[in-house]
Amino acid sequence: MEIKDFVCTGCALLCDDIGIKTEGNTIEKTYNTCRKGAARIRGDEERMTCTIKGREENIDKAITEAARILSEANKPMIYGLGNSSLEAQKKAIELASKLSAYLDDTSSFCQGPVVEAILEGKVPTCTLDEVRHLADMILFWGSDPASSHPRHLSRFSYFPRGEKRQRGWEENRTAIVIDVRKSDTSEICNKNFYRIPPGSDGELIDALTAALNGKIPKVSFGMSSKEILELANLLKKAEFGTIFAGLGLVYSLPEIEPMIKLIEALNKSSNFHLMPMVGQYNMRGFNHLLFEKTGYINRVKFDGNKVDHGPHCSVMEVLNSGETDAMLIIGSDPLGCFPKSIAEKLKNIPTIVIDPARTFTSMIADVSIPSAYTGTEAAGNAVRMDGEKVEITPFIDSKKLSDEEILKRILEAI
Amino acid sequence: MGFGQFISKPELDILIVTHRDIFQNSAYEHSRFSAEYADQSAIIILTASDMKKIGIKDNDRVLLKNKWGKVIVRAVESKEEEEHAGIAYMLNSPWSNVLVSPETNGTGVPSFKRIKATISSTEEKDVEVLPVSKWENQD
Amino acid sequence: MASAMEIYQYLPRTNCKECGKSSCMAFAAALLAREVTVDDCPPLKEEKNKENYDILVKLLPPAESASETGMIVHTELCTGCGNCVVACPVNVAEDPYGAGSGKAPTSDKIILRVEDGVVKLSNVESCRRFGPQSRLCSGCIATCPTKAIEFV
Numbered sequence A: 001m002e003i004k005d006f007v008c009t010g011c012a013l014l015c016d017d018i019g020i021k022t023e024g025n026t027i028e029k030t031y032n033t034c035r036k037g038a039a040r041i042r043g044d045e046e047r048m049t050c051t052i053k054g055r056e057e058n059i060d061k062a063i064t065e066a067a068r069i070l071s072e073a074n075k076p077m078i079y080g081l082g083n084s085s086l087e088a089q090k091k092a093i094e095l096a097s098k099l100s101a102y103l104d105d106t107s108s109f110c111q112g113p114v115v116e117a118i119l120e121g122k123v124p125t126c127t128l129d130e131v132r133h134l135a136d137m138i139l140f141w142g143s144d145p146a147s148s149h150p151r152h153l154s155r156f157s158y159f160p161r162g163e164k165r166q167r168g169w170e171e172n173r174t175a176i177v178i179d180v181r182k183s184d185t186s187e188i189c190n191k192n193f194y195r196i197p198p199g200s201d202g203e204l205i206d207a208l209t210a211a212l213n214g215k216i217p218k219v220s221f222g223m224s225s226k227e228i229l230e231l232a233n234l235l236k237k238a239e240f241g242t243i244f245a246g247l248g249l250v251y252s253l254p255e256i257e258p259m260i261k262l263i264e265a266l267n268k269s270s271n272f273h274l275m276p277m278v279g280q281y282n283m284r285g286f287n288h289l290l291f292e293k294t295g296y297i298n299r300v301k302f303d304g305n306k307v308d309h310g311p312h313c314s315v316m317e318v319l320n321s322g323e324t325d326a327m328l329i330i331g332s333d334p335l336g337c338f339p340k341s342i343a344e345k346l347k348n349i350p351t352i353v354i355d356p357a358r359t360f361t362s363m364i365a366d367v368s369i370p371s372a373y374t375g376t377e378a379a380g381n382a383v384r385m386d387g388e389k390v391e392i393t394p395f396i397d398s399k400k401l402s403d404e405e406i407l408k409r410i411l412e413a414i
Numbered sequence B: 001m002g003f004g005q006f007i008s009k010p011e012l013d014i015l016i017v018t019h020r021d022i023f024q025n026s027a028y029e030h031s032r033f034s035a036e037y038a039d040q041s042a043i044i045i046l047t048a049s050d051m052k053k054i055g056i057k058d059n060d061r062v063l064l065k066n067k068w069g070k071v072i073v074r075a076v077e078s079k080e081e082e083e084h085a086g087i088a089y090m091l092n093s094p095w096s097n098v099l100v101s102p103e104t105n106g107t108g109v110p111s112f113k114r115i116k117a118t119i120s121s122t123e124e125k126d127v128e129v130l131p132v133s134k135w136e137n138q139d
Numbered sequence C: 001m002a003s004a005m006e007i008y009q010y011l012p013r014t015n016c017k018e019c020g021k022s023s024c025m026a027f028a029a030a031l032l033a034r035e036v037t038v039d040d041c042p043p044l045k046e047e048k049n050k051e052n053y054d055i056l057v058k059l060l061p062p063a064e065s066a067s068e069t070g071m072i073v074h075t076e077l078c079t080g081c082g083n084c085v086v087a088c089p090v091n092v093a094e095d096p097y098g099a100g101s102g103k104a105p106t107s108d109k110i111i112l113r114v115e116d117g118v119v120k121l122s123n124v125e126s127c128r129r130f131g132p133q134s135r136l137c138s139g140c141i142a143t144c145p146t147k148a149i150e151f152v
Helices: A035-040 A058-071 A086-099 A112-119 A129-134 A152-157 A168-172 A183-187 A201-212 A227-236 A247-252 A257-266 A283-294 A315-320 A340-348 A403-413 B021-030 B035-041 B046-054 C005-008 C024-032 C047-059 C083-087 C087-093
Strands: A002-004 A018-023 A026-031 A075-080 A103-105 A137-141 A174-179 A192-197 A240-247 A270-278 A300-303 A306-309 A326-330 A351-355 A367-369 A378-383 A389-390 B012-019 B043-046 B061-066 B069-077 B087-090 B113-122 C071-073 C114-115 C116-119 C150-152
Touching: A002 A367, A018 A035, A018 C150, A026 C114, A035 B021, A058 A086, A058 A326, A058 A351, A058 A367, A075 A086, A075 A315, A086 A283, A086 A300, A086 B113, A103 A112, A112 A270, A112 A283, A129 A152, A137 A227, A152 A240, A152 C083, A168 B021, A168 B087, A168 C083, A174 A183, A174 C087, A201 A247, A201 A257, A227 B046, A257 A270, A270 B021, A283 A378, A326 C083, A351 A378, A351 A389, A351 A403, A389 C024, B012 B061, B035 B043, B043 B046, B046 B069, C005 C024, C005 C047, C071 C116, C083 C087, C083 C114
Parallel strands: A075 A103, A075 A326, A137 A174, A137 A240, A174 A192, A240 A270, A326 A351, A351 A367, B012 B087, B043 B069
Antiparallel strands: A002 A018, A018 A026, A103 A300, A300 A306, A378 A389, B012 B113, B043 B087, B061 B069, B061 B113, C071 C150, C114 C116
C-alpha cells in the first residue's frame, strides 16, 4: 500500500508530506523523511511489555494497579506528555485535577520560557509558513536544526522559494547562526556564524539592544563594537525576521526579558518574531491546553478548584526534594534524560510508565503499560512548534491502546 | 604491575557543553538499549591541546568526574579548526547526565548544557550508567 | 581521492589471490577503478583486519553510488535533511512547487530525492555537471551540513 501525506512525529516540525510504502503491517520504505524521522516511523525495535513489579501481566491488571497507586498516593505527580496527542494530554490534565496531583512536562526545563512569553502575548511570533513565504532574515540562536530539526531549513526557513522570496536562499534570505560551537547548521551558514563563549548569550543580547538604541555596544569577549554594530545593522534592515531560539539560548538566559527587549528594539524599524525550537512533537500542544485550563503552561499542582504554580511544582524540584510519593510518566524517559542523581529518586517511589518502547525508566517502574505509537498506530492531533494544529492519521492496524485510551481507563478506575 | 599505577595521571578542569546529534538520536529511536546508541553517546570531543595536556590520543578512554558522579567515555579529537581549550563537547545522553548537578537554585532547570568536570586518562573499568532492573532478584 | 598506493597500504599485502586478482596491488587498482568493492577481499573481513577494513570503506565511497557525473552520496553521512533537494537548480526547474518549495516531490524528472532518510539519485544525466554543456554547479554540495555529497 502507498500512503501519502503522512505526518511524521519525529520532532515538532510535524512534516506532513511523508510517503510510506507498506506490505501488510510492515513499513517497506519511507519517502521525504529525514534520517531521524525515518527511524521514528519505523519505531523502536524493542516494544514495551506490560508488567507489574517486573512480572508480565495483562493490561487490565496493570491499569487497575496504576489506578490503585495513584489514588493511594498523597502527592502524586504526572509527567511527560510531549510525545502524546492533544486528546491524551486532555485526559492527563483531567486525571491530575481529579487526583489533586502535580503536573509538569519537558517544557519545564527546556522551551517553557519562550512558549510562555508567546502565549502571554509578550513577544511577537509567526508561523513556519509565514517564514517560508516572507522571511528574509533567519537567526538560529543556540539552535542547530541540522541536528535537531533536520528539515527546518529545507521546508521552511532558508532554502525553499516562497511567495515573497522567489529566489530562496541564494539572494533572498540571510541565515545567521549564533552558537558556542561550530554546529552542522553553522557549516551551512558559515558566512554569518558568530561564535560566543558559553553563557554569554545574555551579554550579546544586551549589546545588540544597546546598539539598536544608538549606544556603543560592548561585550567582555572577543567581539568588537564594530562587529556588534554591523550585526545589529544587518538585522534591523530585515523586512521579516525570525529568531529561532534553541536550548543553548534558553539555558543561558535566567530570564527571557532581555530577548523580548531585543525584539522590541529591532521592531522599531523591522518586523521580528520569536519561535521556540520545540523538540518533542507535541510539547507545545500540552502547553496550550494547560494554559487554556489554568493560565499556566506547566509546573502546576491541582488542589480542588485551586491551582498552585511555580518552580516548586517543577518536575525536577518535586522529584529531587522527595515531595511526590508516586509518579505517572507518559512518553518520557527520566532515567535517560534527567540528571542521574535526580532520576534515581524514582527508585524510591512507586512509578508507572506508559510508552510504546521499552524505556530506561521501565527498568525500575512498578507498572509499565505499552501504548501505540501516535502517528503510525494511533490517531490524534498535535501542535507544531509554531502553534499550528496538525491532524495525525495512522496507517498501521495495532491492537495496542493509545495513550488517550490508557489514561481514560485509569481515570475510570479511580 | 608497573610503576604506572603509582604515578597520578594529569587532570584537567573542563567545561562540558552538551548538544544533540541526528545520528545518535536516530540510534535512540531505533533502540535506546543498543550498543550503537551507547557507542555514539559515550563520547567526549576534546580540542587537540587539551588531549595533549592529559596525555591521550584519539579514541583513548577517559575518566570524567565531579561532585555528582563519574563516567568513563571515549575521547574524540575535535574537528573544529579553531582550538577550544577548556571546553569539551558531549552529546545529551545518560552518560552526560551522570555529571549534571541536581541543584537548580530553585529554578527547576538543571544545568544540562554547562557541566564542570575534571578529565584524565584512565585504565579503570567502565562505570555502569544505564539502570538495572529493580525487580530481577525478587524471586 | 585516495591513490592506489594509499589503498594498498591498508590491504593485507599477502597476494593471496582469493579475490581473483593477481596481487594486492592489482586489487588496489581495481578498487580505485570501482571494478571491485572492499568486501571482495575475504581476508579483509577477518576480525584482525577490521581497522583497515573500516579505513578503506571510508576512503572508498561505494561504487554503486558513483554516478556518471562523478556524483557520490556518502549515505552514512547523509541526514536526509533535503537541503540539496530544494537547492538543486534542476529540481527547482522540474518541480518548482514540490521539491523546489521544500515539499514532497511531484515530478519523476528530479535528480535528488530522499528515501528512507537518505538522499537518492535519479536522472543524473540532467545534472548540470553532465554532458557537453556541463558547468560547475555546487548547489547540492554547498547546502549539505555534513559534506555527504561529493563529485569525483
